[in-house]
Amino acid sequence: MPRLLPGTSPETDVYALTDDGLSLGRPVLDVARALLGSGIKILQYREKEKKAGQMLAECLELRRLTREAGACFIVNDHVDIALLCEADGVHVGQDDLPVEAVRRLVGPDMIIGQSTHSPEQARAAVAAGADYIGVGPIYPTKTKKDVCAAVTLDYLDWVVKHIDLPFVAIGGIKRHNIADVVAHGARCCALVSELVG
Structure with a gap:
């Protein structure tokens, strides 16, 4: 299996994301410890409702x-x-800072991922210099x-045929449908509620 993220991450087929609201009342650090202890090799900190100071404190510990x-x-x-926690990378959406601007801030060595939802966005992410793309949401997600x-x-089928960049499939992927996503060419799948819940 090829690397998802060139030069930095181990080969893996599961990309885990944190979500405090889906973690059944458990602190994000406890959930992260369990994920890492189970062998997860890519962890994204995705917390939308926290204050910056709390996010930084959690990210510093997650970096360790x-x-x-x-x-x-x-x-x-x-x-x-x-940057402050010396993460391996940052992942941005379509409405966040553009990849080119992020690259100016983080330099050449930090991984930049970008969410994409269409062929046009995938092509634009490649042209902008993203290191990998998110492909999804494959299924409806909350x-x-x-x-x-x-x-x-x-859209996953299109990416497999036309995009040479590493990608992670995301969105509504669960135990009951992950085999279908893999059968369509995804080599790495992101899961949220299925893991943290």
Whole structure:
């Protein structure tokens, strides 16, 4: 299996994301310890409702834990926090800072991922210099408040055929449907509620 993130992360097929609201009242650090202890090698910190100071404190500890576990650590949206905690990468959405601007801030060595929902966005992410793309949401999902409509397996099929960049499939992926996502060419799948819940 090829690396998801060139040069930094171990080969893996599961990309885990944190979500305090889906963690059954358990602190994000406890959930992260359990994920890393189970062998997760890519962990994204995605917390939308917390204050910056709390996010930084959690990310500093997650950076320590991921280093100890030999795992890649990605921060969602917050380039400043990714820099301050020395994360391996930052993941941005379509409405966040553009990839080119993020690259100017983080330099050449930090991984930049970008969410994409269409062929046009995938091509733009490649042209902008993203290191990997998110492909989804494959299925309807409620883990994000501002999520777009599901892109279905059709968009995944298109990415597999046309995009040479590493990618992670995301959105509504669960135990009962992950085999279908893999059958359509996804080599790495992101899961949220299925893991943290």
